[in-house]
Amino acid sequence: MSSRVSDRNRQRSRRAEEGRFAWIHDRKLIGLCAASAALVVAFGLIQVTFGSYSMTVPAAWGAVFDPAVLLDERYLLDYFLGEGLMRTITGFQGEELPQLATETLIVWNIRLPRVFVAAFVGMNLAVSGAIFQAVTRNELASPFILGVSSGAGLMILLSLVVFSSLTAFLPIVAALGGSIAFLIVYAIAWKNGTSPVRLVLAGVIVGTVFSSLQTAMFFFADDIGVVQTAISWTTGSLTGVGWEQVRIILPWTILSMLLAVLSARQLNVLLLGEQTARALGVSVEKVRFALSGVAVLAAAASIAVAGIVSFVGLIVPHLVRTVVGSDYKKLVIGCLFAGPALMVAADVGARLGMMVVTGATSGQLPVGIVTGLIGGPYFLYLMRRKQNLGEI
Incomplete structure (x- = not known):
């Protein structure tokens, strides 16, 4: 009798375990991840092939896999x-x-780290936006719209212009600025609870104020080089990034992505609403605060190496949601792949767009301009397409 009971218990445990990881076998998710990985490889190959030192595709490919x-x-x-x-x-x-070899030196020392940074930035911003959208139950939420990017950018500019001794701690400084900005947004939007509209409006207000303060910081910079660096931060740029930036963003990316994947169940519960979440035994405010911290950390790590790159945190989660649905076990994994695909593609456009138009090999657009050109029209498309835009 006891053996039968133990067998049934083992079968139940096995079925529960299989159900818990059933999302891994989702064909749409697998297809999305495979297509995104292929895009990263394809655009990464384009990135390492073209430049002032031109080389053939086979030569670039051989250098990557030297x-x-x-x-x-x-x-x-x-x-x-x-x-x-x-x-x-x-x-x-x-x-x-x-x-x-010369080709290997150029690819590995100059071009390939830019691909890695772009991939990590896209990954962080996409997952950060997805988390904010669950925390606020608002599909328009993102680090950019909720003011987190502006707050982190302001703190980075303060470090560059005023407190230059803090430049070694840019991720921590950016996380602090993003956290302060998000807390201000949440405080402004709070009125016996929050709503999607109030959160977006509060984010626009805080973002506008912090952006104005960023502009004011330029008047305190005496060195033209510092001004140019500050402009690249505010527009979002991967120009000149190298392995140092890879080493800065890599540990924070691993930490925030791991926490995001492990928090998928809590994110799904938050989507059910506060009353349902409390009925399931979830401490809503503690979970919301902790998850917001993960999102701020992910966004701040990206801003610390690439500046303020707009709209990635808004576009990618929405695109992934249209393919795999709103289950965050799938959504977070999809963002881990789709975010790098969009960012690497946008960076190729930023770096090679000027080359195609003008024929020059040195000029390039900040990647934040390219993502803004993509994200702005897509944001308007969402507004026109959905009547109840805002709530998930």
Whole structure:
């Protein structure tokens, strides 16, 4: 008798486990992830192929997969962890690494880290927007619209212009600014609870004020180089990024993405409404605060390396939602793939658009302009298409 009971319990546990991970076998999700990964590879290959030093596609592809780099852990550790940690881990002291081919040097030292940064930025912004949309139950919510981007950008500009000693802690500084901005938005929108309309309006107000303060910071910068750097932050740019930026954003990306995936169930519960969530035993305010912290961290990590890139956090979650539905177990995974696809594609357009139009090899648009040109019309399309725009 006891063996039968234990068998039934094991079967129930197995069925529950299979149901819990059934979303992994969703064909639409798999197709979305595969298509997004293919786009990242395709546009990444375009990114590493074209530039002032031109090379053929096979040569660029060969440089990316050069065994001299991929089969030598010293190079990989040097790129992703830095030379100091590489030498500490491998014990490789007092010597220079072997010389690489010219194409490999150009691809790995200059062009490929830009692809990695673009992918991580897109991933962070997409997941951040998806979390904010669940927390506020508003499909128009995003780090940009809710003022988080403006708050983080303002703190970064303060670090660049006034407190230059804090530049080594840009992700933390950006997270602080984004957190303050979101708390102000939430406080303004609170009136016996919040509503999608009040949150969006409060975000527009706070974002406008913080953007004005960002503009005012330019008058306190005496160095023209600092002004140019500040402009690149406010418009969103990947110009000049390298492995240092990869090392800055990578640990924060891993942390925030892991927390987002593990929080999918709580995000689904929040979509049911506060009363239902409380009936299920969820402490709504604590969960909302914690999830908002994850979203702010993800957005701040992106802003710390690329500046204020608009509309990615709004567009990607909505596009993924139209394909896989509103289940956050699927939505978060979809954003992990679709965000990098959009960002890498936009960065290719930003870098090569001027080259195609003018024939120059040096000029390029800030990537934030490209995402704004994509996101603005799409935002208007949403407004025209949906009568009850706002609530999920």
